Amino acid sequence: MTTNRAYVLLSHKSLTQENHQLRSALHKKYRFDNIIGSSEEIGKVLGMVERVSDSDSTVLVTGDSGTGKELIAKAIHYNSPRASKAFVPINCGAIPAELLESELFGHVKGAFTGAIANRIGRFELASGGTLFLDEIGELSLNLQVKLLRVLQERKFEPVGSAKTQDADVRIIAATNVDLAKAVRAGQFREDLFYRLNVIPISIPSLKERKTDIPLLLHHFVQHFNSTKNRGLTGFSTEALETLYHYPWPGNIRELENLVERLAILKGHGMVEVVDLPEHYQASRVEVSPVPADAIEIPENGMDFNTAVDNYENLLILQALEKTGWNRNQAAALLKLNRTTLVEKIKKKGLRPPPDVSM
Template sequence: MATTILVVDDERESAQMLSRFFEASGYEVLSASEGVEALRLAKENRVDLMITDLKMPRMDGITLLKEMQTVSPQTVGIVVTGFATVDTAVEAMKVGAFDYVSKPFQLEEIRLAVQRALDHRRLKEENVSLKQQLRKKYRFENIVGDHPKMQELFRLIERVANSDSTVLVTGDSGTGKELVARAIHYNSNRREKYLVPVNCGAIPENLLESELFGYVKGAFTGATATREGRFETANGGTIFLDEIGEMSMNLQVKLLRVIQESEFEPVGSSKTRRVDVRIIAATNINLEQAVKERQFREDLFYRLNVIPLHIPPLRERRSDIPLLVNHFLSHFREEKNRDVQPLDDDVMAALMAYDWPGNVRELENLIERMVILSDDGHIRMNDLPEKLREAQGIPAPTHVVIPEGGLEFNKVIGDYEDRLILSALERTKGNKNLAAKLLNLKRTTLVEKIKKKGLDEVIAEKMAG
C-alpha cells in the first residue's frame, strides 16, 4: 500500500509544489487548503503523514495537529513555518508534530524530514506490535497445565502480578521458571516497561556487580565510559534474577539494600541512585538449605521469599504430558512447516512413563527433534531414544485404556500389584529386603502381601526356573 501524505497549505502554489514533488517520488498525495477540509480527508482516508502550514485562516496549524491526533492518531505531523515563528514550531512539537521545516525551504530538506518521520513511525509501530506479541505470548494460555497444582499456580500468578511484591520462583531445571516470571511481568501494570533478565550464575562474580548496578568512567581498568546497570534499565519495570542462589555473599548485601531502600551506588561512584524495580528471583537449589549452610543470607532469603511460587517437576504432574506434547507438536508443526500426525497411544504412554529429569525443556527438545527427524510426520516407538522405550515397561498409572466392556477395578489393581511385586523380586533375585526398598514398602507389608496373594509359590517357581 502506498504511503499517503496530506499537504495542508492555504497558499495554493506552495501546496501544489509539494504535492507534485511527493507524487513524483511515488507517494499518494492528498491536499487541503485549510484545517476543516484536512480533518475531513483524514477521516475518509488513511493518512500516514501530514505536512501543514502553521498560519492558516479558520483553523491554525496547532489546533489542526491537536484535532488530527483524535481523528487519526497514526498520522505523523510535520510543520512548515515562517522563520519568525520558531517558538510556535516548538509548541507544535509539543502537541505531537514530529518535526518542523522553516520557510523558505529546499525540497530536499522536507524530503528528509518526511523520511525520518516515516521511519520513526514504522519503528514505533513495530515496537507496539512486538509488545503486543510478547503480551500475547505470555498470557497464561501459553503456559500449558491442567494439573491442579498448575491451576493453583496460575491463580497465584494472576493474584500477585499486579502487586509490586518480590516473588521467588522455585523449581527444578526446565520446569518453566522463566516462563512464569514473564507471565507475571506481562500481566502486571509494569508491562509497558522492560523485563530485564539477569542470569546470576552465568556472569562471573566480579562482573556481576557492575552488570547489575552499572559503573562510572574510570571505576576500574577498562571502564572507559559510564555505563548504566540492569537495575537502571529495569526502572519502572521488572528485573528477573535467575539462579539467585549463585550470588556471592558480598553482592547479596547490596541486593538486600536495593530491596529495602530501592537504592544503590554504581561501581566507582558515591552518588546514590534510586530506582523503582520489581524483583522476581528464581532458583533450582534449595535456598533454605543454603541458608542453613550459610551460603545464603537469611535476611535476604526472607525478603525474596515474600511470595513463593513453586513449580512441581513434570513427573509429579504426568497428566499434563499429553497436553504439553500436543502443544509442542503444533508449535513445531507451524515453526518448521512440517506435517505431523498425532502420537500413537504407545508412544504417548512411553512419554508419560518416563521421569523427565530435564522436565518440560527436555520434553520440548525431544518433540522438536522428533518433528525434524520424522520423514513422513509419523513418530513411531522406534524413533524414541532408548531411555524412553525402556521406561515404557512400567505402565504409567495416569495412562490407562479402559476396554469397551469396562473392567474389574479391584482385579486390575490386584494384578498390577502382583506384577510390581514379582518384577521387584526378579530384579533383586528373590531378596525381599531389597525388593521392599525398590517399591518403597515396609518389609513387613511386602511379606504380608506376598502371603495374602499366595505369591510364594509363583516366586519359588520363578526362582527355580
C-alpha cells in the same frame, strides 16, 4: 516543517508503533490461557500468578531446572501494570562474580581496569519494568549484601560512582536451590531470603503434573511443525504411554527438545514407540511391564481424578489425530455427544496443527 524534521517525526512514530505492536504481541504470548496445562498442580500455580500480577511485591519462583520458571516470571510481568516497560533477565550463575556487580548496577568510566566508558546495568535497563534474577542462589555473599540494600532502600550506585540512582523495578527471583537449606548452611543470607520470599511460587516438576504431558507434546508438535516446516501428526497411544511413564529429569525443557529432535529426524506422520530414543523406550519396560491396556496401581496408591484426566487427554488427542481433527468423527469414535467433545477440547486448550483447519 523541514524535510529532515518531518522524517525524524515519522521515524519516531514508526518506531513507537513497532514498539507498541511488539509489546502487544508479548502480552498475547504470555497470557495466562496460553500457558499449557490443565492439571490441578499447574492450575494452582496459574491461580497464584494471576493474583500476584497486579501487585508490585517481590516474587521468588522455585522449581527444578527446566520447569519453566522464566515463563512464569514473564507471565507475571506481561500481565502487570509494568507490562509496557522492559522485562530484563540476568542469570546470576552464568556470569563470573567479579563481573556480576557491574552487570547488575552498571559502572562509570575508570571504575576498574577495562572500564573505558560508562555502562548501564540491568537495574537501570529495567527501570519501570521487571528485573528477573535467575539462579539467585548462586549470588556471592558480597553481592547478596548489596542486593539486600537495593531491596530495602530502592536505590543503588553504579560501580565506581557515588551518585545514587532510584531502583524503580519489580524483582522476580528464581532458583532450583533450596534457599532455606542454604541459609542454614551459611551460604545465603537469611535477611535477603525473607526479602525475596515475599510471594513464593513453587513450580511442579513434569513428573508431578503428568496429565499435562499430552497437551505439552501437542503444543510442541504444533510449534515445530510450523517453525521447521514439518508434518508430525501426533503420538500413538503406545508412545504416549511410554512417555507418561518416563521420569522426565529435564522436565519441560527435555520434552521440548525431544519433540524438536523427532520433528527433525522423523519429520512427518505419527510418532511410534520405535521412533523414541532408546532410553525413553527402556523406561516403559522398566516402569510399566504390564500390557498397554492394563492399569497398574503403584504401591503408594494413585490419584484417581488425575489418572482419569490423563487417559481422557490421551483418548481425545488420539481420536482427533485419527480423524484429522474432524470433531464429528472424533465424537463418534469416542461415543460422545459432539457438544461434549467440543467443550472438552476448549477446556483443555487443544488446537489442531497449523495445516489442519477446524
